[in-house]
Amino acid sequence: MKTKTLKFGGSSLADSAQFRKVSRIIHEQTGRVYVVASAPGKRNREDTKVTDMLYDCYELAKAGKDFGPRLSEIETRFSDIAKDLGAEFDCAAEFGAIREHLRKGPERDYMASRGEYLNSKLLASSLGFDFVDPSTCIFFDSDGNLNATKTNEVLGKVLEGTEKAVVAGFYGLGYDGRIKTFSRGGSDVTGAIVARASKSDVYENWTDVSGMLSADPRIVRDPEAIREISYKELRELSYMGASVMHEDAVFPVRTAGIPINIRNTNRPADEGTWIVPHRSNLTENGRVVTGIAGKKGFASIRVEKAMLNNEVGFAAKLLNIIADAGVSFEHVPSAIDSMSVIVDSEDFRANRFRIMENITEQLNPDSLIIDSGIALIAVVGVGMVYKRGVAAKVFTALAQNDVNIRMIDQGSSEINIIVGIDEADYEKAVNALYDAFFKSRG
Numbered sequence: 001m002k003t004k005t006l007k008f009g010g011s012s013l014a015d016s017a018q019f020r021k022v023s024r025i026i027h028e029q030t031g032r033v034y035v036v037a038s039a040p041g042k043r044n045r046e047d048t049k050v051t052d053m054l055y056d057c058y059e060l061a062k063a064g065k066d067f068g069p070r071l072s073e074i075e076t077r078f079s080d081i082a083k084d085l086g087a088e089f090d091c092a093a094e095f096g097a098i099r100e101h102l103r104k105g106p107e108r109d110y111m112a113s114r115g116e117y118l119n120s121k122l123l124a125s126s127l128g129f130d131f132v133d134p135s136t137c138i139f140f141d142s143d144g145n146l147n148a149t150k151t152n153e154v155l156g157k158v159l160e161g162t163e164k165a166v167v168a169g170f171y172g173l174g175y176d177g178r179i180k181t182f183s184r185g186g187s188d189v190t191g192a193i194v195a196r197a198s199k200s201d202v203y204e205n206w207t208d209v210s211g212m213l214s215a216d217p218r219i220v221r222d223p224e225a226i227r228e229i230s231y232k233e234l235r236e237l238s239y240m241g242a243s244v245m246h247e248d249a250v251f252p253v254r255t256a257g258i259p260i261n262i263r264n265t266n267r268p269a270d271e272g273t274w275i276v277p278h279r280s281n282l283t284e285n286g287r288v289v290t291g292i293a294g295k296k297g298f299a300s301i302r303v304e305k306a307m308l309n310n311e312v313g314f315a316a317k318l319l320n321i322i323a324d325a326g327v328s329f330e331h332v333p334s335a336i337d338s339m340s341v342i343v344d345s346e347d348f349r350a351n352r353f354r355i356m357e358n359i360t361e362q363l364n365p366d367s368l369i370i371d372s373g374i375a376l377i378a379v380v381g382v383g384m385v386y387k388r389g390v391a392a393k394v395f396t397a398l399a400q401n402d403v404n405i406r407m408i409d410q411g412s413s414e415i416n417i418i419v420g421i422d423e424a425d426y427e428k429a430v431n432a433l434y435d436a437f438f439k440s441r442g
């Protein structure tokens with residue numbers, strides 16, 4: 001039997017109707033035995049996530065203000081779900097303890113974690129599963145990062161000792177013995193940690209979309225869904241702003257070679273997206289390109305100097321100046337007598353005088369040109385390593401749509417082509433590239 005770990009996001013567990021869908025999904029397959037739950041999310045657009053309401057309570061308590069009404073609203077959300085499901089759940093006792101904590105000395109992470117703690121306890125009770133509190137088996141080290149080795153060992157033992165369990169998402173035990181949370185959206189990370197520790201065959205991440213899309217739907221109308229994507233491609237697209245999951249959720253399962261399946265709780269028959277260690281060169285539809293993503297908000301620092309190619313250490317000096325200012329760089333396109341560094345506009349703006357002064361003094365350039373308002377677009381696909389003409393297609397599509405290319409970079413892994421263009425052309429360029437790669441074959 002294949003063992004699966006399933007993580008359900010906040011919108012999948014926002015009310016009792018969603019709980020029922022989740023229960024149906026879990027019971028549909030015998031291997032669905034490890035579950036990770038988020039706190040209740042929004043029930044509609046105007047609604048507030050329970051995690052945000054918990055942060056409100058913490059702020060009110062810290063400021064010595066009355067947190068009672070806000071906490072009662074949260075209590076009502078849980079008691080409504082419990083009542084509707086007829087689940088055994090002592091809401092009054094749980095909230096009594098939280099009230100006590102807020103009165104005595106509120107802790108931010110502890111408060112934030114209560115949404116996952118309560119929702120997972122409630123889900124476990126309604127499913128008849130064991131409840132696992134991650135404060136006993138997910139550990140952070142002294143610099144605040146996950147202690148992966150200890151967690152894998154202890155959590156692995158805990159899960160071995162239970163047949164079916166719900167583990168609360170989003171938090172664990174800090175080095176100081178207090179509750180510590182991951183960053184927002186961190187239940188995805190818990191799901192990956194549980195999948196690894198339980199040696200699951202699949203990590204199913206259940207949310208409210210049927211997988212990842214090949215382009216941003218706010219820019220491209222009805223983009224194709226991605227059926228299968230490799231971890232590497234996902235990383236490239238996520239870095240460029242395409243988000244489907246918490247970024248840190250990839251690492252635990254990637255090391256263990258466990259595939260992730262993104263699924264939709266509201267459309268459980270949809271296959272969703274498979275994130276796999278490796279995949280064949282072409283997509284299911286015979287395409288070389290898996291997805292297109294991009295971001296605005298970059299600046300280019302261009303340094304020109306005659307005979308630059310003969311000057312040993314020039315590039316290192318330039319990058320050091322930028323690093324010393326605490327700015328990280330994205331790309332370094334270079335020519336014989338010029339070199340550009342693409343950086344985040346905001347970071348650059350905050351440090352521009354120091355950077356420009358140091359370049360002028362230390363590198364003595366013929367000219368120093370700063371261009372801001374650059375957008376970067378990545379065209380990503382493992383298939384392009386083996387296929388000729390992908391770059392030509394990128395350039396032709398952009399040229400035909402009057403988009404001027406300001407920078408070109410192909411990553412050394414050859415699974416992406418990145419172009420820098422004017423921010424004003426961004427939407428047009430994304431559509432042009434989408435049409436070129438997705439509306440025709442190739």
Ligand code: ASP
Nearest residue numbers: 038039051184185186187
């Ligand atoms: N509830 C937390 C948040 O809203 C964590 C999560 O849902 O993954 O960020």
